[in-house]
Amino acid sequence: MVGASGLIGQHVVERLRARGHGVTTAARTARDGVDHALDATSATEEEFRALLAGHDGVVFAAGADDRDVPRAPAYPVFHRGNVAPVVRLLTAARQEGLSRAAVLGSYYTHFHRGHPEWRLTERHPYIRSRVEQARAGREAAGPDLPVAVLELPFVFGRAGDRLPNWSGPLDRWARSRSPLVAPPGGSAATTAAHVAEVVTDALERASGADIPVALENLTWSDMIGRIAAATGHDRPVRRLPGAVVRTALRLTGVVQGLTGRQSGIDPAHAGNLLLRELFVTPSRPGSVDEALAETFPRT
Template identity: 65%
Template structure:
């Protein structure tokens, strides 16, 4: 499910490389997509015929945590993130599937690692990601183990399919606008690594949470390497923590005044940007090939 996206397409490639037959489902028609279906509206009975005869299923559709919507955003996120997974694994259980994978978020990893951060209480998106894993596994039952891959920033390309944030960062890196970064950092991974971990989890019928990372980078290092990838290496300056906090709190205030809300609460987002969102252990693979794939040829991305 989500077979037309960046990660889903890589999963399909790795499955086929290892000799597994694959059926792809997506909401967008593309070469290689076998069935068109909108998972947000598909019923259990819509899903069952697509799963018949299969051993496992991968849920790889994208969720936009930064989208600003009329308040409250929680029911919308639950409808988009949680309910499709619960229906999918209910259908998978009825059809006798024996393994599954959900592409999740590394925010759930940090919610476990740092309960004092109160991530689930502060951010509707993170609450829904936790509910996605919980309700998906409940729907699947004990005989259908579901692995949840906790994904950081994922780099790579399949044809014209890129990470949704690649275009803005590409234009910024190529421009003459100063490059500034907050003091924290993030785990990163290539789409190929994610796909290989997903297929490993399917083959082993794992039912655990699996954090995935190739490299841990400071924001400054990540932006520097993006600038290098587009051929416009420049110095990256430090964005003061006070400025980060003030601007995001202002954004949160403006959302509130407009009666709107985002899945990641801007008021508390500064805490995440200024933290080291690092995953250990990493694979140790270099991110450079995926960086070049993502940015070297994206000058025309709009």
């Protein structure tokens, strides 16, 4: 399990062990529960082979986040974080004779397949890296090593002190006295525990499929309102015109350009993406409420 100390990684390890599987854990930083301190972005094929020897499968749950704003051009940074380590890892897995693998990716690849007219890989370096991650990773794995790619939306939940890396600003906003506003559109959502179930099932079946993961589809208004209610600061959510969001995002892009930086999701085109209903049909509908309450507790 590469990326074992993260929110999802911890849930995957727990679920696999509950199913009776032995799990070796690796993460960038040594801590309790991590067997090997290993930075996936710099690890060589030889280091990965030494880690994978004697194992049946591997899970990759690390990489660069879509909120990163590196120096322009951004794509090499996202390639280095999301594509190159997966290629080295799955090359090593093939050489060591592993029989199954899972990569935790993004639901943007799902929309890339379904809506080529959105031109997501042309416009957004992060999405390009996720699409390339799946393609190049499977090519490195070869035909005898099936690689399941889980396409993840917003993930709620908690694992010890680990929370979703986007939850902090939303938590502070929900607990403040500032008005709550939300634009049109929305997103699919799931929980870390549900992702762990899907990963485990994919590994046990040696699946090589693209697997969109979702429990619920939430409008932005519904999501923000439920977050505020979870914190105990329930109040109405006002509608924010899409034009305001597009203008603010474009101005953000201008500022980034002036400072020589570039987002993984290009602000110039982000409005056309984030104001849509980025919904995924759940294979097994459920509720994210319990995990949402863990993410945004009342105290």
